[in-house]
Amino acid sequence: MRRDGTAPQMSSLSLLEVRGLDLYFGTPSGGVHALRNVSLEVPAAQIVGIVGESGSGKSTLAYTVMGLLPENAEVTAGAIFFEGRNLFNMPSSARRGIRGDRLSMIFQDPMTSLNPVRSIESQMIDIQHHDRLRSRREKRARAIAMLQRVGIPDPDSRIGDYPHQFSGGMRQRICIAMALLVEPALLIADEPTTALDATLEVQIIRLLKDLQEEIGCAVLFVSHHLGAVAELCDRVAVMYAGEVVEQGTVRDIFHNPAHPYTRALLECDPGRIRKRTRTLPTIPGDVPSLLGVDGGCIFRQRCPSAFDRCRQEKPVEYRIGPEHSARCHLLSEEQKVSA
Numbered sequence: 028m029r030r031d032g033t034a035p036q037m038s039s040l041s042l043l044e045v046r047g048l049d050l051y052f053g054t055p056s057g058g059v060h061a062l063r064n065v066s067l068e069v070p071a072a073q074i075v076g077i078v079g080e081s082g083s084g085k086s087t088l089a090y091t092v093m094g095l096l097p098e099n100a101e102v103t104a105g106a107i108f109f110e111g112r113n114l115f116n117m118p119s120s121a122r123r124g125i126r127g128d129r130l131s132m133i134f135q136d137p138m139t140s141l142n143p144v145r146s147i148e149s150q151m152i153d154i155q156h157h158d159r160l161r162s163r164r165e166k167r168a169r170a171i172a173m174l175q176r177v178g179i180p181d182p183d184s185r186i187g188d189y190p191h192q193f194s195g196g197m198r199q200r201i202c203i204a205m206a207l208l209v210e211p212a213l214l215i216a217d218e219p220t221t222a223l224d225a226t227l228e229v230q231i232i233r234l235l236k237d238l239q240e241e242i243g244c245a246v247l248f249v250s251h252h253l254g255a256v257a258e259l260c261d262r263v264a265v266m267y268a269g270e271v272v273e274q275g276t277v278r279d280i281f282h283n284p285a286h287p288y289t290r291a292l293l294e295c296d297p298g299r300i301r302k303r304t305r306t307l308p309t310i311p312g313d314v315p316s317l318l319g320v321d322g323g324c325i326f327r328q329r330c331p332s333a334f335d336r337c338r339q340e341k342p343v344e345y346r347i348g349p350e351h352s353a354r355c356h357l358l359s360e361e362q363k364v365s366a
């Protein structure tokens with residue numbers, strides 16, 4: 028696994044490539060090792076889900092890609108390539124440019140991205156500031172058309188309203204409209220439906236899928252909700268306590284899970300996926316502390332199949348299929364992904 032920041036060769040078609048990422052948060056109790064050797068790819072125009080229990084590092088990964096980490100975070104290894112360029116080697120002005128233009132994000136709470144004291148109109152015109160060819164009038168017309176597309180009734184008159192004048196579901200639709208107005212190559216959606224009721228969630232998931240197909244952007248979709256991931260995504264990465272323990276196509280993960288953690292999530296109650304239960308099933312035991320993580324398998328304390336080697340040695344990534352891999356000693360040495 029390359030962790031040196033040299034450009035990727037094997038999968039040069041991917042829009043986003045996260046390679047061997049290690050990240051710590053400095054805290055008074057010591058360094059929280061929140062991401063460990065995380066590698067992930069998002070091919071152009073595909074939807075990749077990241078699923079895992081609370082504290083597994085999903086949001087931290089999303090914020091690292093966006094370049095929106097808090098001051099106590101430090102990336103100690105790895106690289107992130109976006110459209111072939113290492114984001115960590117760019118000046119911050121170039122990174123900001125990419126963030127407003129090629130990369131967009133929607134958050135769990137719409138008010139994270141909406142300014143409560145500015146009208147939707149001024150915020151939607153502002154977000155198009157990279158576009159120097161269109162006039163303000165044209166930008167307003169584009170904003171209205173996008174509001175219409177995401178299902179805001181009477182957008183012509185409502186565009187002048189303020190965020191508090193819309194319901195939670197409508198606010199999230201407005202955030203989606205704003206994020207897609209710049210026609211990003213990659214949209215990062217960090218649990219965008221968690222604050223909504225189940226009916227609204229279904230509507231927002233369908234809207235995201237339709238818009239992704241229309242615009243042709245890729246989506247990195249962070250979620251607790253296995254059903255939503257199964258419905259929306261092409262590929263899935265399963266995270267546990269700061270590591271990607273398994274990744275593959277939706278079919279690989281939901282029909283042929285290889286890692287005991289993924290299996291535990293699915294076997295707890297397979298009907299939950301169908302019934303659209305919105306929280307991840309609870310599996311016995313607790314997520315381990317990320318202070319002073321040792322060299323063994325991170326899942327071993329909760330793993331029904333753990334054996335001696337799991338305590339002594341961290342599993343490498345084993346290839347199970349063309350796009351399917353997992354980090355577990357139960358998988359044979361012959362399937363090891365070449366280093």
Ligand SMILES: Nc1ncnc2c1ncn2[C@@H]1O[C@H](COP(=O)(O)OP(=O)(O)OP(=O)(O)O)[C@@H](O)[C@H]1O
Nearest residue numbers: 052054059061080081082083084085086087097317
């Ligand atoms: N600013 C911070 N300072 C210290 N530790 C942090 C900080 N932000 C996150 N962490 C820790 O990093 C780990 C990963 O957190 P993260 O929020 O990325 O997980 P998550 O999978 O997104 O969880 P959730 O589903 O609850 O949002 C957790 O142990 C968390 O406590």
